[in-house]
Amino acid sequence: MYALFLLSSSRLPIAIGYEMEQCDRINPESEVPKYKQVVELIIRDIESGIFKQGQRIPSINETSEELLLSRDTVEKAYACLRNMGVLQSVRGKGYYINQISAYRKIRVALIFNKLSNYKRSIYYSMVNTLGVKASIDVFVYNHDMAEFEEIISNNLNNFDFFVILPHFRVENADYGSIIRRIPAEKVIIADRFPDDLKQYPVVYQEFENDIQSALSSGLPLLRKYRRLHLVFPPDQFYSRRIPRGFQIFCQVNNFDYSIEDKLEESALQINEAYIVISDDDLYSFIKMIRKKGWRLGHDIGVVAYNDNPVKEILEDGITTISTNHDEIGRLIGQMILTRDFKQIRTPFSFIGRNSL
Numbered sequence: 001m002y003a004l005f006l007l008s009s010s011r012l013p014i015a016i017g018y019e020m021e022q023c024d025r026i027n028p029e030s031e032v033p034k035y036k037q038v039v040e041l042i043i044r045d046i047e048s049g050i051f052k053q054g055q056r057i058p059s060i061n062e063t064s065e066e067l068l069l070s071r072d073t074v075e076k077a078y079a080c081l082r083n084m085g086v087l088q089s090v091r092g093k094g095y096y097i098n099q100i101s102a103y104r105k106i107r108v109a110l111i112f113n114k115l116s117n118y119k120r121s122i123y124y125s126m127v128n129t130l131g132v133k134a135s136i137d138v139f140v141y142n143h144d145m146a147e148f149e150e151i152i153s154n155n156l157n158n159f160d161f162f163v164i165l166p167h168f169r170v171e172n173a174d175y176g177s178i179i180r181r182i183p184a185e186k187v188i189i190a191d192r193f194p195d196d197l198k199q200y201p202v203v204y205q206e207f208e209n210d211i212q213s214a215l216s217s218g219l220p221l222l223r224k225y226r227r228l229h230l231v232f233p234p235d236q237f238y239s240r241r242i243p244r245g246f247q248i249f250c251q252v253n254n255f256d257y258s259i260e261d262k263l264e265e266s267a268l269q270i271n272e273a274y275i276v277i278s279d280d281d282l283y284s285f286i287k288m289i290r291k292k293g294w295r296l297g298h299d300i301g302v303v304a305y306n307d308n309p310v311k312e313i314l315e316d317g318i319t320t321i322s323t324n325h326d327e328i329g330r331l332i333g334q335m336i337l338t339r340d341f342k343q344i345r346t347p348f349s350f351i352g353r354n355s356l
Helices: 034-046 060-067 072-083 118-135 145-155 205-216 241-252 277-293 309-316 325-338
Strands: 003-005 087-090 096-099 104-110 134-140 161-164 187-191 202-204 227-231 256-260 272-276 301-305 317-325 343-345 348-351
Touching: 003 301, 034 060, 034 072, 034 118, 060 072, 072 087, 072 096, 087 227, 104 118, 104 145, 104 325, 118 325, 134 325, 187 325, 202 325, 205 317, 205 348, 227 241, 241 277, 272 277, 277 309, 317 325
Parallel strands: 104 134, 104 161, 161 187, 187 202, 202 343, 227 256, 227 272, 272 301, 301 317
Antiparallel strands: 003 134, 087 096, 317 348
16 A cells, blocks of 8 residues: 655644643644744634634633743734734734635645655645645655556545656656546646656756766866766666766766666775765765775765755765755745746756765
8 A cells, every 4th residue: 555644734733722732732843933833723723613703712822821832923823814814803802713715725745756855855845835825745656656546546536736756666657647637737747857748837857967967067076086986776766867867978078987786895996986876875885985994085986866964964075966855845836826837947956065
């Protein structure tokens, strides 16, 4: 069976006035600001019928005490709800629920091939962009066509939008026929631009061209090394266009090169550089060079695929080639809010650090 992860901001624990533990109400570790969490609490209470139209809600001070939040945080949340038209303030009396029917949230199905830091960034960026106007349910199909089809079939009528990242075990899998079961106006494709779905809105990478342009930006640093290696794990379903782009880059720039399935400690060579696609391979690489007593950026070089905060500090900085994951989520969120659907290629960058 496929995995369903309810990561939606609409799933934030509620409800105001309930006798629940504080940690079940406001999540201090969440990337969503506390005032937005309060906004979510009240909107969900409205949607669930706890608060009725025209009903007075707890005062700012009462809510502040109940949720163990500062008065300023709650006041900001109430002001946001008033600006949205959800609340009406009556001088000397407090806050009352305004119209209810106008506040149904947009429901979004975010369908991932797998969970990763990259996918996490897309999710949180969408949450921050959509705010209280939408809820997001995350599904994971594990690169499996049957699981993907089951997710779509079981949810055709449950969501206003389907945001789909199509990466399957088979490179040329016919997932387009499944996606076309969804009304076209509900679909946004992310991460890749399928040849048979060119009429759909999409925020995409061009894997073959992206790796060429990013490595070209780091050409002066790569010239330090006598040979380049791409470590490309065939069992993790990365785009096959990545090694094609790497090969073209090396041929155009006269590099000796190799493309390998996995790292072998005995094969590592001083004065050579490795472009590592998988994070697991990156961590193995670091262990191997530590064992040998080599220094990154001096004896041997490494470039990792897909940036994240850990790589910024690991080993005093790992050089990466990466798209902007937050930007992908932001652009998708904007399309949903504005209904201005486009086909947008995301920038792909070389981020130079000490490992090269």
